[in-house]
Amino acid sequence: MQLIVNFLGRLHPLVGHLPIGFFIFLIILEYTGYWNKKFKLSASIRHFTLTLGILFAVLTATFGLLLAQQSNYSAFLLNQHRLYSLIFTALTLILYSIRNRVFVYRLVLVVSLFFLIVAGHLGARLTHGDNYFSLIQHQDSNLKVHPQTALIYSDVIQPLFQERCVACHGSAKNNGDLRLDTNEEMLKGGKTGFVFKAGDATSSLIIKRIHLSLDSKEHMPPKGKVQLSEDEDALLQWWIDIGAPTNKHISDISVPTYMLDIIYAKLGVPPTPLPDRLSILDRAHVLESKFGIIVHSLSAESPYIEVNARFCGNKFGDDQLQEIADLGPAIQVLDLGLTGVTDRGLVYLGGMKHLQRLQLDHTRVTSAGLGALEPLTQLESLNLYSTAIDDLVFKQLKSLPSLRHLYLWNTQVSKSAAKTWEIEHTNLLRKKHFAEQIESIKDQMTHEDASANVGESFPNSKK
């Protein structure tokens, strides 16, 4: 019996549209009939439409009362909705009794329309959540917050909850005793436990529910509601994995490139720091067929490219290097081994600020020319084997703070000079590494603080 009652209750949002339709139709009929004699409304049609409308209004009210017993709607909204709806239903019954006194009838009809609209609107707020319309504005305004000042939780994660979850887990309706509309409520969790386990996305309840089969009753968002996109899913998992920080700025977290794209998209910011990855690849491919070089996009996660001229041999020289220099900032890996590049061409490398790996083996470069590499602060690996460089090379390499691999086999460089440089440079790296470690410890501490907070404030996990 309870089952049937529950079922009928859930028909309320469906049936609810019918009285709205009939009464609006009735008003249209009355209006056109009033202004245009050709369409004058006959009493029998008025009677008929009115009867149908009332029938469904009463039905809707009944179902609504049944539904009110079984759902976790916000009490305030629900009371308002019930009040306005019942007044409207009562008005329709009055309408029926006065349908022959046309003037009064029309007056009451207009009044009842007001109650109908208010009741309908309140009902919609109950079903779709408070922010149903405000979200449209969000999507329209492109840039909500500047990425430099944006907070990972308030500006990225919370809006995601707003869009996908809060309609059922919010102030209007808190299914499963869960509310995701504020930070505090979210951390409290719901009937089945905490929302997430900081640092471990895969064992977090919210991720498990999202990943359940769409047919499962426990799958979230439920079948029929807008589902999380792959990006949104990845974003949520990433956020939980880094410890679910709630008060951090995006700029304070080391975000992998592909995640940055997703976050920027959420913020409405044009993605990668490089203006247009595709146009770079287009340009690269033109040069590719022109010189016979090979150009790869490094990975789907990275906006950078790799350029390999090794197989062109002497056909690739300084002039060709100059031509690829306009791709400069996009190049992360560059292989010029065996090419005809000389010291003159090295100046074009200066603009390749993101270069991490550079191969110059078997070229005619000399120690003097390598000064041009000074701006390459991200260079990690430099291959100079089988070139004419000598001990003077170390003077030029002083300013490469990220260098970790230097290949000098088969050159004029003396063992002793190489050893001295290695020791000096290792010390330098160590200092840098030490500083980085301190940074990362600081980072970890704030992470731990965040997750500790979660535990402390709510020590008793709800079962």
Add this chain to the structure above:
Amino acid sequence: MTPLDFKYIAEQKKDWSRRTFLGKMAQGVGALALGSLINPRLIAGTSSDTWRGILPSPQFLPKAKRVIHLCMAGGPSHLDLFDYKPMLKKLDGQPFPESITRGQQLAQLQNSKLIARGTSFGFTRCGISGQMISDLLPNIQTIADDICVVRSLHTEQINHDPAHAFMNTGSNVKGRPSMGSWLLYGLGSETQNLPGYVVLMSTGPEADQPVSARQWSSGFLPSRFQGVQFQSKGSPVHYVGNPEGVCQSTQRQVIEEVQRLNSLQADQSLDPEVQTRITQYELAFKMQTSVPELTDMRDESQATLDLYGVKNAGDGSFASNCLLARRMAERGVRFIQLYHRGWDHHDGLDNKLKVAAGHCDRASAALIKDLKQRGMLEDTLVLWGGEFGRTPMGQGSGRDHHINAFSVWMAGGGIKPGISWGSTDELGYKYTDDEQAMHVHDLHATMLATFGIDHTKLIYRSQGRDFRLTDVQGKIAHGILV
């Protein structure tokens, strides 16, 4: 012929032109199979015979660009080379604990009395990493800090041929593509002058293991991705020179005419094998100059030859092949597989191990050192190992095949140097079942990961089913990745 037949043929023709169109658009059937992954570069249409891989770009940042697989065919004994087991030594000559072997699959030791066999060789802690490596491999001991020794590898096939197939293709079923073919399919090759996947066999008296050519087959992938075996001795590729009286320009004319006829056929039909034919003719023509250049090792210094222990360059020895492998790596070959076939030691283990180790130790270590000094170890992945291991139980004076645990090592290309991964029980019988356990599928997944490839995303549809190198398994050993 009935009118219906005519209609059918007309339909077919329509279909053909659509196919031809699509084929031209996206370089053939492979791209069609993965319509969602269509590579913009292929559509943009660079030179029609260049295959740049089905993946528009790797899924993660790649570290490795090429593989050199030193395949120790026959099944080297992990217990005498990399897996130090003092307890087994203690049990030497005594009955092997039955609790371990009961109900287990055995190859030739079935129904015989199982006796534990400890190693006859010493082990030394090597380098800063302190990895235990057998004294049989004095040179590999010196590169301990450059390699990652995996001791928990296990496979599913206990006989040589299926076990090689499993190691190469991730399946014992015939007709699956080998890992080199998968890589070429996914990433293409860097060189247009040499095959992207080359196989070399060491020759010599010890070469007793037959290895079938289907181990480097491309299976259901188009055959342009299959491994090409070079002859180790004499001319590496038969008939690579022009016949007498034919000069290079005549040869070019012949090739061009054949290409023209073949492309007429390619326009008519969907068959990727025609496309393969065209690319192979072109490749063969280029190989007429690239192969002699590749195998002419006169430009290698004496120091380099000594490093590898090459007595006579090009003599087909393992050492000479290792040097050749480095030269191929330099020239952009994607996957290089070297077989040494002297590791199946059912009897006379101690002596035969010394011989096999003697062949391979120096050159293997030299390859790592040479790649390192050239800066190539950063993006070259070296894999050293066999298709399975050998039993901790003796078989007369040898050991039998063993699948529950064996050791391989990897170096370079995104692999952490100087670490050990995984372990076995006290007797070296079975891998320890922890997060460092590594099935062959896991090895494949990890190798693909060093290339930036998500092993679950490199897929080819054949006969109505999607296939991967790792089938439905494979977990990446993140712990050994840099």
